[in-house]
C-alpha cells in the first residue's frame with residue numbers, strides 16, 4: 001500500500017529523494033480539505049479514517065428497514081462560507097447544492113415572513129424585508145435594529161459576558177431576545193444565548209448577514225451527506241492518487257529522537273512513516289494521540305480539554321401524506337421547540353414509498369432534550385409540529401428517527417477563542433486541523449475546511465513552495481465598509497523555515 005517502506009529513514013529519503021509523505025488523520029471535512037488541497041503537488045498522501053466511511057460529522061447512515069441513506073442531521077451553509085464553496089468546486093460537487101435566496105420565518109399563526117435582499121445596498125439590503133417581518137411588532141423591529149447598531153459600535157466587550165447578558169445591557173427585551181436573536185443565532189452557532197460568546201454572535205450578524213448582499217443566502221445539499229462528503233470525495237481523492245484507508249484508527253503519532261515527526265502508529269500496531277502528519281480528529285481525541293513530551297511542547301494543547309460540547313438533535317419523520325405545504329422547502333420556526341423544518345420531499349425529491357412527505361426537523365443546543373428517551377423526543381417534536389400544521393395530527397407517521405449528537409460541535413461559550421490552538425505546532429512536521437482549531441469561525445464546515453487549508457498551506461511553506469489556499473471572505477460592500485469597518489483578518493500560520501526537501505516546482 002505504501003510507496004515507502006515503513007522503516008525508511010529521513011537520511012535515506014534525502015539520498016534517494018522520494019516524494020514527501022503526508023499522513024492525514026481523520027476523514028471529516030478538515031481532513032478531506034487538507035488532502036484535496038495537497039494533491040497534484042508531488043506529495044505522497046495517505047488519509048486514515050477510523051470509521052468505515054468518510055465525512056465525519058457530516059455524514060449519512062443507512063436505515064436498516066428501508067435501505068435508505070439518512071443524514072445524521074441536515075447540514076446547511078451560507079454563501080459567506082467561501083472556503084467550503086471553494087472545496088466543493090475543487091472536488092466537483094458544487095453542483096449538488098441549491099442556493100436559497102430567501103430565508104422563511106414561520107410564526108405561531110402560520111404566517112411566513114421572508115428575509116431577502118431588497119433594493120438597498122449592503123448593509124441595508126435586508127432592511128425592507130425585515131421591516132415587514134410579522135413575528136415582531138414594529139417597535140420590536142426598531143429595537144432589534146438598535147441592537148445591531150450597538151453590536152457594531154459598542155465599545156469593548158466585558159470578558160466572560162454571555163451574549164444574552166450583552167443583549168439585555170443593550171436594550172433588548174425577552175421577546176426580541178427569544179423571537180429574533182435566539183431564532184437566528186442558536187441554530188447558527190449551536191449554543192444557547194446565555195452560553196454564547198459575544199464575538200461569535202457579532203461575526204454571524206455582521207459578516208454573515210450584513211457585509212455582502214448575498215452572504216446570508218443558504219446552500220442546501222440536494223443529495224445525502226454520505227454521497228456529498230463520502231462516496232464522491234473518496235472517488236475524487238483516489239483518482240488524484242490519495243491512498244484512503246478506512247477502519248484505520250490511529251493510536252499515536254511517532255517522533256524521531258530529535259523530536260520531528262516520523263510517522264503514526266495505528267491501533268492495529270501497524271506503523272506508517274511520514275514526513276508530515278495532520279491530526280484532524282475532534283478536540284476531545286487529539287491529546288491522546290500525542291505523546292506527553294511532545295504535547296508539553298505545544299502551547300495551549302492542555303487547555304483544549306477545557307472546551308465543551310454542545311448537542312444537536314435531528315428528527316426524521318416520514319408521513320403518509322403532506323403535512324407542510326408541498327412546495328415549501330424550509331422554514332425557520334419562531335417561538336418553538338423545533339428551530340428548522342426541511343422538506344426533503346421537495347429538496348431532494350425523496351417522497352416516501354406510496355407517497356407522503358419526508359421532513360427533517362432540527363433542534364440546536366438541545367440540552368433540554370438530553371434526559372429524554374427517543375420516543376419522548378419524537379412525541380414532543382410531533383406535538384410541536386402539529387401545532388404548526390394540525391394535519392400532522394391526522395397523518396400517519398410511517399417511520400421516524402431521532403438522532404442526538406451529544407458532541408455535535410464545540411460550545412462557542414465566552415472566552416472560547418483563547419482555547420483554540422493554531423494549525424502549526426512547534427513539532428517539526430506536525431499540524432492540527434479541525435473545526436475546533438483557531439480559524440476565527442464557529443464550529444462549521446467552513447471552519448473545518450479553513451483549518452485544513454491552513455494546515456496544507458503550512459506544509460507547502462515548509463517544503464519551500466508556499467501557496468495561498470485559504471479563500472478571502474466575500475467582499476464587503478462599500479457602504480458596509482463605511483458603516484461596519486473591515487472584517488478582522490484571521491491570523492495565518494507563519495511561513496516555512498523548516499529543513500525539508502523542497503517540492504519540485
Ligand SMILES: Cc1cc2nc3c(=O)[nH]c(=O)nc-3n(C[C@H](O)[C@H](O)[C@H](O)COP(=O)(O)OP(=O)(O)OC[C@H]3O[C@@H](n4cnc5c(N)ncnc54)[C@H](O)[C@@H]3O)c2cc1C
Nearest residue numbers: 026028029030050056057073075076250434435444445448
Ligand atoms: C448534528 C450536526 C449538525 C450540524 N449542522 C451543521 C450545519 O448545518 N452547518 C455547518 O456548517 N456545520 C454543521 N455541523 C458542524 C459540522 O458538521 C462540523 O463542523 C464539521 O463537519 C467538522 O469537521 P471536522 O473535520 O473538523 O471534524 P469531524 O467531522 O469530526 O472529523 C474528524 C474525523 O476524525 C475521525 N477520527 C477520530 N479519531 C480518529 C483516529 N484516532 N484515527 C483516525 N480517524 C479518527 C473521525 O471518525 C472523524 O471522521 C453540524 C454538526 C452536527 C454533528
